[in-house]
Amino acid sequence: MKLGARILKTGIAIILALFLSQLLQLPAPVFAGIAAIFAIQPTIYRSYLSVLEQIQANLIGAAVAIIFVLVFGNHVFIVGLAAIIVIIINLKLNSGNTIILSLVTVIAIMESQGDNFLQFALIRFSTIMLGILSAFIMNLVFIPPKYETKLYHKIAKVAEDVFKWIRISTRHASEHTLLKNDVNRLKEQIIKIEQLYIMFKEEREYFKKATYAKSRKLVVYRHMIATVKKALDVLKRLNRFENExxxxxxxxxxxIQQQLDFLVFQHEQILLKFIGKIKLNTTIEDSEFLSNKELMEIFFAQLKNLDDEYEYCLYHMMPFVSAIIEYAEHIEHLDKLVNSFHNFHKEQNEVTVQELPEEH
Structure with a gap:
């Protein structure tokens, strides 16, 4: 089990919240620790949005709690009614993620037993705010992971696994059950890649030039993910129609084997080209490569070569050949994007790509 940055951040944020509460001699520091848990986020941008939402939630909970106590008292049924009102307000404001913190604030304030209720409420409100700010500090202090680096290497790893299975399957060397299980695993990995892409997209740049360069990279990465999806789609159809x-x-x-070998090889070269491992504008010569038109002509020509008994196989091959054609089109477009990325605005784009480290 890996000890991730978020686990460390959460633990340290709780320690900081409890320590500051004790330093300021605030009663019930546990509420600061609870608030810190809810405010931890994986990126600085999300942390900024989160702290605004958490402050709003704390204000809503505190306001409702104070009003209800002053008007109705703090009977258990009143606490429950206040909680319902707080939930409704948060839902109306589209702040469903902060409902729990609002409820914590309501309960923390409405448990007051003394006469100085407003002072008690202010202290509890401040205690929870301290927890939110402690988590925000941790989000700023801990440098977020390099999502671009993780994104590229994750794409490359999934692509490598897909390429391996395509090569094995076209040579009749794959085991059907193992391949099916691995396809499901690869689908899950692509979901994680898309989450990493969102994390990378949410990282904010502080200069206009960097923002424009980031936008260009986002276009490349988005199509890189789409192309890997098309490769996986080819593999899924190959697995499904293996017998046919x-x-x-x-x-x-x-x-078909030669066509897929060429496409896989070309896809590999583009990924390496993006990080500067091979020269730009490298052309891959292959006399056996088929254009989409030639591939369709060969496909329809099989009607003459198949016995009536196996004619149904050709119909099942239609979605498979279609997936290969779509994959080829995505590779062609990705190659243009990568070449364009490196040929234009070279000074802005080059540095980040070179900083991508090897994955060990």
């Missing part, structure tokens, strides 16, 4: 593919004529199987 193996019943097709040998010449057709060989041509």
């Amino acid at each position: 593919f193996h019943r097709m004529p040998d010449i057709f199987q060989t041509q």
Whole structure:
């Protein structure tokens, strides 16, 4: 089990909240610790949005609690009614994520037993605010992970696994169950990649030039993810129609194998080109590569080569060939994007790409 940055941040934020509460001699420092838990976020931008939402939630909870205590008292039924009102207000403000903190504030304030209620309420409100600010400090102090680095290497790793299975499957060397399980795993990995992409997108730049460069990179990464998805789609269809593919004529199987080998190789080269591992504008010559039109002509030509008994296989091959064509189109577009990224605004784009480290 890995001890991640968020785990460390949460623990240290709680320590800081409790320490400051004791230093300021605030009663019930536990509420500061609880508030700190809710305010921890993975990025500085999310932390900024979160602290605004948490402050709003604290204000809502405190205001409702004070009004209800002053008007109705703090009977248990009144506490429950106040909690319902707080939930409704948060939902109306589209602040569903902060409902729990609002409720914590309500309970913390409405448990007052003494005469100096307003002073008690202010202290409890301040205690929870201290927890929120402690978490915000931790989010600022802890340098967030390099989401671009993680994003690229995650894409490259998933792509590598997909390439491996495509090469194995077209040579009839894959085990159906193992491949099916790995396809499901790869689908989950792509979901994680998309989450990393969102994290990277949310990272804010402080200068206009950096913002424009970031926007260009986002376009490349978005299409990089889309292209890996198309490669996985080819693999899924290959796995699904494995028996039908193996019943097709040998010449057709060989041509599909060569076509996929070329596309996979080209995809690998583009990923390496993006991080500067190979030269820009590198052209890959392959006399066996088929254009989309040639691939469709070969596909329809199989009608003459199939016995009536296996004619159904050709119909099942239609979505498979279609997936290969879409994959080829995505690779072509990705290659143009990567070349354009490096050829234009070179000074702005080059540095970040070079800083991408090797994954060990």
